[in-house]
Amino acid sequence: MSTATMHEPVMLDEVIYSLACRRGGTYVDCTVGPGGHSEAVLREIGPEGLLIALDRDDHALQLARERLTNGGRIKLLRENFKNLPLVLNNLHVSEVDGILLDLGISSLQLMSPQRGFSFTIEGPLDMRMDTTQKLTAADLVEQLSEKELTEIFQKYGEERKARRIAQRIVQERVLEPIVTTGRLARIVESIYGFSRRRIHPATQIFQALRIVVNEELKSLKKFIRDATGFLRVGGRMVVLTFHSLEDRIVKTEFNLLSGKCVCFRPAEECICPRERLVRLLTRKPVRPTEEEVHRNPRSRSAKLRSVEKL
Ligand SMILES: C[S@@+](CC[C@H](N)C(=O)[O-])C[C@H]1O[C@@H](n2cnc3c(N)ncnc32)[C@H](O)[C@@H]1O
Numbered sequence: 001m002s003t004a005t006m007h008e009p010v011m012l013d014e015v016i017y018s019l020a021c022r023r024g025g026t027y028v029d030c031t032v033g034p035g036g037h038s039e040a041v042l043r044e045i046g047p048e049g050l051l052i053a054l055d056r057d058d059h060a061l062q063l064a065r066e067r068l069t070n071g072g073r074i075k076l077l078r079e080n081f082k083n084l085p086l087v088l089n090n091l092h093v094s095e096v097d098g099i100l101l102d103l104g105i106s107s108l109q110l111m112s113p114q115r116g117f118s119f120t121i122e123g124p125l126d127m128r129m130d131t132t133q134k135l136t137a138a139d140l141v142e143q144l145s146e147k148e149l150t151e152i153f154q155k156y157g158e159e160r161k162a163r164r165i166a167q168r169i170v171q172e173r174v175l176e177p178i179v180t181t182g183r184l185a186r187i188v189e190s191i192y193g194f195s196r197r198r199i200h201p202a203t204q205i206f207q208a209l210r211i212v213v214n215e216e217l218k219s220l221k222k223f224i225r226d227a228t229g230f231l232r233v234g235g236r237m238v239v240l241t242f243h244s245l246e247d248r249i250v251k252t253e254f255n256l257l258s259g260k261c262v263c264f265r266p267a268e269e270c271i272c273p274r275e276r277l278v279r280l281l282t283r284k285p286v287r288p289t290e291e292e293v294h295r296n297p298r299s300r301s302a303k304l305r306s307v308e309k310l
Pocket residue numbers: 007008009010030031032033034035036037038054055056057060079080081082102103104105106129
């Protein structure tokens with residue numbers, strides 16, 4: 001198994017089915033990672049198609065380059081997907097047939113000790129997807145006030161014990177800076193003691209820090225609007241999310257773009273644009289099969305939503 005194939009693409013068949021790739025079409029994979037979904041898209045569009053593939057992580061791009069450059073016409077770029085309009089304008093591409101967004105981190109990022117994403121693997125408390133960026137998770141843990149830490153744990157981790165965990169972090173960092181994944185995980189565990197939980201107690205704290213370090217939710221809403229503008233009529237956008245905060249944004253934006261009301265005010269006070277730009281292909285999110293979850297537990301929280309441009 002090569003390094004790139006250590007990450008199994010989530011809901012691969014469902015993604016390819018939802019994109020309904022056209023031979024010779026132009027597609028954008030906004031989160032190419034090690035290239036699992038892209039490899040299948042290239043197969044579908046054939047040598048006359050074009051795939052534009054972005055990632056903000058240099059290592060992921062390097063793996064994608066090794067895996068994909070012989071597979072067809074591809075442009076691989078180190079870019080944040082929030083810059084999609086700029087990327088497409090620079091390439092003189094005004095319309096595309098499909099756009100894929102597979103949010104979150106890859107198994108390779110998660111399993112790399114030096115990237116600091118995992119609470120089960122000892123490493124520096126880093127969590128940057130783009131390693132040229134300055135801000136790390138250790139900086140947040142060191143510099144934010146108790147109130148700010150509480151707020152981000154509540155808002156981005158939906159953590160019940162946010163205030164107590166923030167308090168303990170502030171007490172502990174005075175004794176010694178918290179610069180490793182293991183130390184932070186142990187601090188969170190000390191608040192939960194031995195209580196039985198379905199997930200590890202540090203899961204939500206690590207999620208909250210990762211979201212803030214990488215500004216994960218900030219540009220998602222704008223991205224969905226911008227990306228829709230580049231879809232040709234009949235073109236499709238497919239988004240895979242891995243937690244409820246992301247899924248809520250995607251669901252709301254797709255509903256708005258399909259002309260639905262999301263403000264829940266009485267009809268005469270509604271402020272939603274009610275303009276139908278897309279057709280919802282998924283009223284409810286598509287979930288991985290039991291067999292996939294069994295084979296690849298990382299897929300268990302995945303939700304797929306898709307739309308078609310009108
Ligand atoms: C779950 S992985 C993608 C895996 C890929 N679909 C595959 O099947 O091999 C998500 C990737 O998105 C990248 N990423 C996350 N946020 C990004 C952003 N705002 N702009 C560009 N890439 C981003 C991460 O660096 C990571 O490599």
